[in-house]
Amino acid sequence: MEFKDYYEILGVKPDASEADIKAAYRKLARKYHPDKNKEAGAEDKFKAINEANEVLRDTEKRRAYDQLRAGGYRGGEQFRPPPGWGNQGFDFGEGGSGDFSDFFESLFGGRAGAARGTARPRRGGDIQAQVQIDLKTAFDGGKTRLVLQDSRGGERTLEVKIPAGIQPGQVIRLGGQGHAGQAGGTNGDLLLEVGIRDDARFRLDGRNIIHVLALTPWEAALGATVPVPTLAGTVDLRIPAGSQSGRKLRLKGRGMPGPTPGDQLVELSIRVPAADTHEQKAAYEALREQFEGFDPRAA
Known part of the structure; x- marks a missing residue:
């Protein structure tokens, strides 16, 4: 060999x-x-x-x-x-x-x-694997199914309990689901490292959750109350008048649950509508006249 x-x-x-x-x-x-x-x-x-x-x-x-x-x-x-x-x-x-x-x-x-003739009981080895879950499951907790393939080509399906608020990289230990023990020894454990898939609406930053909120120019300039999605449901958020793109507003306690829950940070992004009609172009011309002298690049 x-x-x-x-x-x-x-x-x-x-x-x-x-x-x-x-x-x-x-x-x-x-x-x-x-x-x-x-x-x-x-x-x-x-x-x-x-x-x-x-x-x-x-x-x-x-x-x-x-x-x-x-x-x-x-x-x-x-x-x-x-x-x-x-x-x-x-x-x-x-x-x-x-x-x-x-x-x-x-x-x-x-x-x-x-x-x-001296064999003695010995604990089986642990198995290390990964499990990928979505952000909503990580937030709420719940159960997910995991299919494991052994070295002989066989498969087994396990139902894994996910605790609410789990973070990427944390390990879930399933006792007795590792390699078989020898000579009557106990089985090893299965150690699952948790990964969280990307989400289209939210980004995880530790226990905080970041959401980018699109606003119209008039909502940002005049202030408004707009609906904002969170992982626990939609809430109304007051936008202060004169808000600029990049400003972050905090929804206290709306982040990942835990001993100290995280927050949801709402990042504002002002979107400007296209001027496709004569009337819309005229409206922009009137706006330019009203704000003559304003230079966003002056700073």
């Missing part, structure tokens, strides 16, 4: 910190996830990334792997476990890990432990 350089697979240095390894894994897992990447070889790459992460995120496995790698082994070279490796203490039970390569099994799997 070939030696696998797990550091090279994740694109990190051998002295990388736990945070570096976690960040590299998340980036590559998103890039090569079978649900997103349909290119040839993407699924094999995704499996290799998961295997590398399984070793390097575990302190004991990483320490043992580093000792082995220090012997001069390099990725792609022919490899056989050194004599006595079976006494390292990584007992996964008779089934082994099941989802990883022969190289992983030869180092950390259950075959050696089964041969010695």
Whole structure:
């Protein structure tokens, strides 16, 4: 079998910190996830990334792997476990890990432990995945369905509860939905990193929500009360006379819910109607005469 350089697979240095390894894994897992990447070889790459992460995120496995790698082994070279490796203490039970390569099994799997009859219960590994939701679901909370594909091509559907006010990048933990435990050990967990899809009307800024509100020139100049959409429904907003494009008005507490709810910031954008008829052009001419001397570029 070939030696696998797990550091090279994740694109990190051998002295990388736990945070570096976690960040590299998340980036590559998103890039090569079978649900997103349909290119040839993407699924094999995704499996290799998961295997590398399984070793390097575990302190004991990483320490043992580093000792082995220090012997001069390099990725792609022919490899056989050194004599006595079976006494390292990584007992996964008779089934082994099941989802990883022969190289992983030869180092950390259950075959050696089964041969010695010393297999002990071991918790299954966690699975990291992503779930994309719309902004309305993030605001209200609710449930969404997630289809997971395992390394053998099988699928399972899970219903995930989304707490109201969840933020992008937050992780939802589903206990017992990870890799199966070995020799009677408990299953790992499923860790879902939340992503929020773009919305046509609103933009998320932390717990605040930004909405761009179009106004006519006369609404901005004279003031008006206009309806404004929010994620909780439409509200009336008073526009002060003399408002300019870019001004932001605050709707207190209308942002994302939480211990300290965010606000909705309404950014004003003045839209000028086209002058298509003779009467409309005459109206603009009259306006120009009324405001002769006004130079918007003077500042």
